[in-house]
Amino acid sequence: xxxxxxxxxxxxxxxxxxxxxxxxxxxxxxxxxxxxxxxxxxxxxxxxxxxxxxxxxxxxxxxxxxxxxxxxxxxxxxxxxxxxxxxxxxxxxxxxxxxxxxxxxxxxxxxxxxxxxxxxxxxxxxxxxxxxxxxxxxxxxxxxxxxxxxxxxxxxxxxxxxxxxxxxxxxxxxxxxxxxxxxxxxxxxxxxxxxxxxxxxxxxxxxxxxxxxxxxxxxxxxxxxxxxxxxxxxxxxxxxxxxxxxxxxxxxxxxxxxxxxxxxxxxxxxxxxxxxxxxxxxxxxxxxxxxxxxxxxxxxxxxxxxxxxxxxxxxxxxxxxxxxxxxxxxxxxxxxxxxxxxxxxxxxxxxxxxxxxxxxxxxxxxxxxxxxxxxxxxxxxxxxxxxxxxxxxxxxxxxxxxxxxx
Amino acid sequence: xxxxxxxxxxxxxxxxxxxxxxxxxxxxxxxxxxxxxxxxxxxxxxxxxxxxxxxxxxxxxxxxxxxxxxxxxxxxxxxxxxxxxxxxxxxxxxxxxxxxxxxxxxxxxxxxxxxxxxxxxxxxxxxxxxxxxxxxxxxxxxxxxxxxxxxxxxxxxxxxxxxxxxxxxxxxxxxxxxxxxxxxxxxxxxxxxxxxxxxxxxxxxxxxxxxxxxxxxxxxxxxxxxx
Numbered sequence: 135x136x137x138x139x140x141x142x143x144x145x146x147x148x149x150x151x152x153x154x155x156x157x158x159x160x161x162x163x164x165x166x167x168x169x170x171x172x173x174x175x176x177x178x179x180x181x182x183x184x185x186x187x188x189x190x191x192x193x194x195x196x197x198x199x200x201x202x203x204x205x206x207x208x209x210x211x212x213x214x215x216x217x218x219x220x221x222x223x224x225x226x227x228x229x230x231x232x233x234x235x236x237x238x239x240x241x242x243x244x245x246x247x248x249x250x251x252x253x254x255x256x257x258x259x260x261x262x263x264x265x266x267x268x269x270x271x272x273x274x275x276x277x278x279x280x281x282x283x284x285x286x287x288x289x290x291x292x293x294x295x296x297x298x299x300x301x302x303x304x305x306x307x308x309x310x311x312x313x314x315x316x317x318x319x320x321x322x323x324x325x326x327x328x329x330x331x332x333x334x335x336x337x338x339x340x341x342x343x344x345x346x347x348x349x350x351x352x353x354x355x356x357x358x359x360x361x362x363x364x365x366x367x368x369x370x371x372x373x374x375x376x377x378x379x380x381x382x383x384x385x386x387x388x389x390x391x392x393x394x395x396x397x398x399x400x401x402x403x404x405x406x407x408x409x410x411x412x413x414x415x416x417x418x419x420x421x422x423x424x425x426x427x428x429x430x431x432x433x434x435x436x437x438x439x440x441x442x443x444x445x446x447x448x449x450x451x452x453x454x455x456x457x458x459x460x461x462x463x464x465x466x467x468x469x470x471x472x473x474x475x476x477x478x479x480x481x482x483x484x485x486x487x488x489x490x491x492x493x494x495x496x497x498x499x500x501x502x503x504x505x506x507x508x509x510x511x512x513x514x515x516x517x518x519x520x521x522x523x524x525x526x527x528x529x530x531x532x533x534x535x536x537x538x539x540x
Numbered sequence: 541x542x543x544x545x546x547x548x549x550x551x552x553x554x555x556x557x558x559x560x561x562x563x564x565x566x567x568x569x570x571x572x573x574x575x576x577x578x579x580x581x582x583x584x585x586x587x588x589x590x591x592x593x594x595x596x597x598x599x600x601x602x603x604x605x606x607x608x609x610x611x612x613x614x615x616x617x618x619x620x621x622x623x624x625x626x627x628x629x630x631x632x633x634x635x636x637x638x639x640x641x642x643x644x645x646x647x648x649x650x651x652x653x654x655x656x657x658x659x660x661x662x663x664x665x666x667x668x669x670x671x672x673x674x675x676x677x678x679x680x681x682x683x684x685x686x687x688x689x690x691x692x693x694x695x696x697x698x699x700x701x702x703x704x705x706x707x708x709x710x711x712x713x714x715x716x717x718x719x720x721x722x723x724x725x726x727x728x729x730x731x732x733x734x735x736x737x738x739x740x741x742x743x744x745x746x747x748x749x750x751x752x753x754x755x756x757x758x759x760x761x762x763x764x765x766x767x
Contacts, residue, residue, distance in 0.1 A: 136651075137644075137648060137651045137652075140640075140644075141637060141639060141640065144639030144640070145639055147639075148638065148639060429633070429635065430635065430637065430638070433629075433631065433635040434637070435620060436594070436596055436623065436629055437623065437624065437629055437649060437696070438620055438621065438623050438624025438625075438649065438652050438653075438700070439620070439652060440617060440620045440621070441616070441617065441620070443652075533596050534591045534596040534597040
């Protein structure tokens with residue numbers, strides 16, 4: 135078998151141009167495929183991270199009916215004991231309570247439906263990154279009377295600027311229409327333009343005063359120590375505080391959770407398609423090699439090389455091509471993905487479009503070592519399967535034909 | 541003692557609508573140590589006959605008995621193994637393995653036979669020495685002349701210590717000097733080692749050196765003379 139190995143390896147380099155063409159196409163296929171996949175994963179992760187950091191957090195707790203119609207009366211039950219539990223819970227890194235109402239915002243230039251979120255500005259810093267997303271003004275530290283910060287898209291739509299007033303109308307728990315006036319202290323811009331268009335932050339104590347309810351809390355946002363403990367923490371909260379409903383980020387925004395789930399399969403489907411396309415090139419090249427060497431293969435069978443060894447010789451020859459191409463393609467991909475994983479790819483030219491999907495303008499590529507390993511194995515499997523057709527063709531050769539052709 | 545016995549070999553090919561009798565009732569025996577040329581015009585059945593006795597092709601009917609084995613009854617894999625251990629082949633176009641050196645080409649057959657490294661090395665050197673290629677053992681076929689390649693092919697054919705060597709037009713691509721050298725080598729091996737050589741040829745120089753000449757025409761033996 136050692137000699138068959140040796141002949142197969144040397145055969146790879148008999149027609150250098152042809153072998154190098156196949157090797158190069160495999161390198162480029164793997165390189166471009168893995169890079170594209172890493173971008174897809176990076177985009178998806180960024181979309182998820184950005185949503186979690188901007189507004190979702192890992193877990194949200196509400197009154198079970200609150201999210202159906204944002205009813206002001208659907209506040210969180212047993213807030214004090216729940217708050218105590220969350221402080222003691224080891225998997226919880228930090229949490230923040232929020233008071234939320236739906237309102238109609240209006241200025242001299244227009245109006246828009248918004249979500250008015252009352253927060254404790256300092257505590258909220260531990261949960262979301264709105265304080266880091268300020269593009270104009272400050273984050274609750276310069277205006278004393280009912281300051282508000284609003285999303286950039288909303289500011290543009292309502293032609294609002296710093297220190298301008300905004301009026302918000304909502305219906306209170308008695309069914310009476312209330313109108314409040316806030317002063318713009320800052321403008322934020324997150325990766326999601328939808329979020330920026332529909333949300334206004336104000337101080338929670340100001341909002342609770344307006345509602346005449348100093349303990350009105352409609353939402354608790356929680357950040358866990360890591361993503362792996364989220365589901366267990368949700369179960370733990372739900373089992374202890376049955377009057378409330380805790381949900382993980384993937385349940386609150388199912389499109390993000392679903393995207394995360396299917397992305398794992400998409401990688402292999404995408405790479406599978408690329409490898410199948412490459413396999414046609416391999417089959418074509420190896421079939422040509424077999425047909426060109428018809429006489430030689432016939433001679434080998436004439437002098438006593440059995441069919442099993444002829445079959446292995448062609449299979450080895452094909453696998454050697456991929457054993458040269460795959461490590462180079464994967465190494466190049468690894469270098470490129472690692473580089474752009476640190477420095478990111480600037481997509482600001484299509485930034486607005488990406489923001490509509492809640493994605494930032496700098497994409498960080500990402501691919502796990504497990505993915506590299508699995509794709510290497512997938513490449514070898516596809517190569518092996520590709521070798522079967524030319525190897526089978528070689529087996530069909532009649533040694534007498536080779537002799538007769540001389 | 542007969543090395544090869546053939547009895548009533550028939551083989552017909554179709555060429556379009558025409559049936560060609562490549563072998564038509566051929567019965568020839570070969571003894572140990574023969575140096576035989578099979579001659580005849582193109583299409584007379586020379587190569588078909590060599591293929592039949594070499595186990596490369598199966599006749600439509602008849603027997604080919606080598607070492608008390610009727611090789612027409614062997615299965616494909618049995619035939620491959622039989623050829624490996626009993627028959628040496630020399631082809632018109634040399635047909636060496638282009639990616640292996642002269643030494644590796646000769647060793648290849650013994651590797652397949654499972655010979656030890658020591659015996660392979662000594663026999664390879666001995667054979668390449670015998671065919672006058674001691675200095676070229678590490679050259680690949682592309683670095684050798686036609687005559688030198690054919691001498692490597694002869695060394696390869698003898699490497700397995702076969703019962704006999706079949707050579708299909710071995711000198712067809714060689715100049716007169718190379719032909720003469722090759723014939724000298726084969727003749728010497730025939731004389732010294734009693735190796736049986738059977739050629740198909742048109743080449744008068746080969747015919748002149750042969751001890752027995754069998755002439756085929758339309759698949760039939762029309763003469764069988766010892767000179």
